[in-house]
Amino acid sequence: MQTLTANDTLRAHVYSLLAALLSGPPSAEILGLLDRIEDHQVPDTEMAQAWRMIKKAGGQTNAALLEDEYHQLFIGLGRGELVPYGSWYQTGSVMDQPLARLRSDLAVLGIQRRSDVSETEDHAAALCETMAIICSHPVEIGLETQKAFFSNHLKEWMDRFFKDMQQASAARFYRAVGSLGEAFLALEKAYMGL
Numbered sequence: 001m002q003t004l005t006a007n008d009t010l011r012a013h014v015y016s017l018l019a020a021l022l023s024g025p026p027s028a029e030i031l032g033l034l035d036r037i038e039d040h041q042v043p044d045t046e047m048a049q050a051w052r053m054i055k056k057a058g059g060q061t062n063a064a065l066l067e068d069e070y071h072q073l074f075i076g077l078g079r080g081e082l083v084p085y086g087s088w089y090q091t092g093s094v095m096d097q098p099l100a101r102l103r104s105d106l107a108v109l110g111i112q113r114r115s116d117v118s119e120t121e122d123h124a125a126a127l128c129e130t131m132a133i134i135c136s137h138p139v140e141i142g143l144e145t146q147k148a149f150f151s152n153h154l155k156e157w158m159d160r161f162f163k164d165m166q167q168a169s170a171a172r173f174y175r176a177v178g179s180l181g182e183a184f185l186a187l188e189k190a191y192m193g194l
Contacts, residue, residue, distance in 0.1 A: 008135050011191075014184050015132035021177050022084060022125035025066040026058070034058035050176070050183040057176035065172070072170035081168045082161070086122035089157035098122060102153050109134065109141065109149070124161055127154055147192040155194060159185055 020030055037055045061069075074080040083089075087096040099122045106112065106121060111130060113121050120126070134141040134149060162185065165171055165178030188194075 004136065004138055007191075008138050011188070012132045012135040014180075015128045015135060018177070018181055018184070019125045019128035019132060021174075022123075022128060023119075025063070025070040026173075028063065031058045031061075046183040047187060050180040054176040054180050057173045061173045069170055069172055069174060073165070073168055073174055081170050082164055084124040084161065085120065086124075086127065086153060086157055087120075089161060095120060098153070105149060105152065106130070109145075122153070124158065127158070143192070147194065150188065150192060151194060154185070155189070 017030075017033075020026065026034075034055050035058060037051050072080060073082050074084055083094070085094050086102065087094050087098045090096070090098045099120055102122050111133060113126070117126070121130075131146075131150065131154070134146050159182060162178040162181035166175050166182070168174065171178065
């Protein structure tokens with residue numbers, strides 16, 4: 001029987017952090033968390049560089065700047081510079097077949113959208129939150145199921161989303177978020193053998 005390991009916990013925490021950063025401008029609490037990141041990783045890895053970058057970016061911003069940046073990137077006056085939905089990245093339109101497949105897979109896992117959330121389940125934040133949940137329950141949701149969910153709903157588009165975030169003209173703090181997301185997804189793919 002598989003149990004929750006330190007690796008599962010770490011993976012869940014990184015997914016939770018990404019979910020929080022993608023669901024809205026980071027709170028003072030999250031910026032404080034970023035400020036407390038300890039640099040005891042191997043210095044030349046992409047993940048270590050991404051952690052240092054996000055810590056530095058968090059220390060060089062404030063709530064008003066983050067609110068404005070988040071709005072420009074993800075909301076805008078018709079839409080933001082980035083469209084953080086899996087359906088959009090996979091088909092060019094929102095609420096398309098990828099969302100229907102995702103909802104079906106979520107139902108099988110017993111996961112449903114909270115009633116206070118207006119974003120669809122294929123929003124990047126929601127998918128990161130879902131991965132955090134399933135990584136936290138390795139007994140009920142084994143690695144093969146995690147791998148299948150990741151492959152079916154994140155693998156084909158979320159890398160591009162994080163790369164686009166790093167290139168977005170409105171991104172300042174979120175360049176570091178994109179770097180962290182890209183580096184972490186590379187580790188996830190290696191961990192899952194994808």
